[in-house]
Amino acid sequence: SQKIEQNSEALNIQEGKTATLTCNYTNYSPAYLQWYRQDPGRGPVFLLLIRENEKEKRKERLKVTFDTTLKQSLFHITASQPADSATYLCAFYSGGGADGLTFGKGTHLIIQP
Amino acid sequence: GAGVSQTPSNKVTEKGKYVELRCDPISGHTALYWYRQSLGQGPEFLIYFQGTGAADDSGLPNDRFFAVRPEGSVSTLKIQRTERGDSAVYLCASSSGVSGTSGGGQFFGPGTRLTVL
Known part of the structure; x- marks a missing residue:
């Protein structure tokens, strides 16, 4: 079955720098994947969707890439702010x-x- | 506008009891999903409704879990003979398209925290 790996350790970034989060998967490439933000005690909030045939998607300070060869998606937050502190989830739809x-x-x- | 709402926000029950968790999706959203999230884990898919019918219930862990959506809007997740391992946050989500393929993703409620003593 499909396995998704995100670095479960906390990522500390200095304000103003670019934060890069990694999502790796095994087996087959998904039809598309999504990134969500989750704050403590709340449900996930949708951020971005990228399809299998897209290499990159941007929204304001956010950028997502999708590399089906590496079986990896990267999520970038540029000019990071303390308010960006949260848990970020990647999710696949097969x-x-x-x-x-x-x-x-x-x-x-x-x-x- | 109103988002997805879930009631109760917290539910404490004893092992062996029956519980019902309610989800009110965003008005007009035909797709509704239930997930379960344990501490330190991502949400785990349970069941998906398209309209009134359960289109995919492959995530339900066993036959103690059941969900309904009789009129295509509000949904209830029912758990019989609860066990301590059922303790988790139960999340409901809705979307206007299949798994949010319209590009808008799924809209999640705040969840119901279930504790089985």
Whole structure:
């Protein structure tokens, strides 16, 4: 079955720098993947979606890449701010009949002022 | 506008009891999903509704878990004979398209924290 790996250790970044989070997967490439932000005690909030045939997607300070050769997605936050501190989850949708998302464990990002 | 709401926000029950968790999706969203999230883990898919029917229930762990969506809006997740291992945050999400393929992703509620003593 599909396995998704995110670095579960906390990532500490200095304010103003670019934060880069990694999501690796095994087996087949998903039809598309999504990135979510989750704050303590809250449900995930959708950020970006990137399709299998897209290499890069941007939204304001956020950028997502998708490399089907490396079986990896990278999530970048430029000009990071303390308010960006949260857990970031990547999620795959495989397509076909199984319609729920498969999530990674998430990476806890801490932006230090 | 109103987002996805879930009630109760917290539920404490004893082992062996029956519980119901409710989800009110965003109005007009035809797709509804239930997930379960344990501490330090990502959400784990349980079941997906398209309209009134369960299109995919492959994530339900066993037959103690059941969900309904009789009128295509509100959904109830039902757990019989609860066990301590059922303790988790149960999340509900809705979307206007299949797994958010419209580009908007899934909209999650705040979750119900279930504790089985």
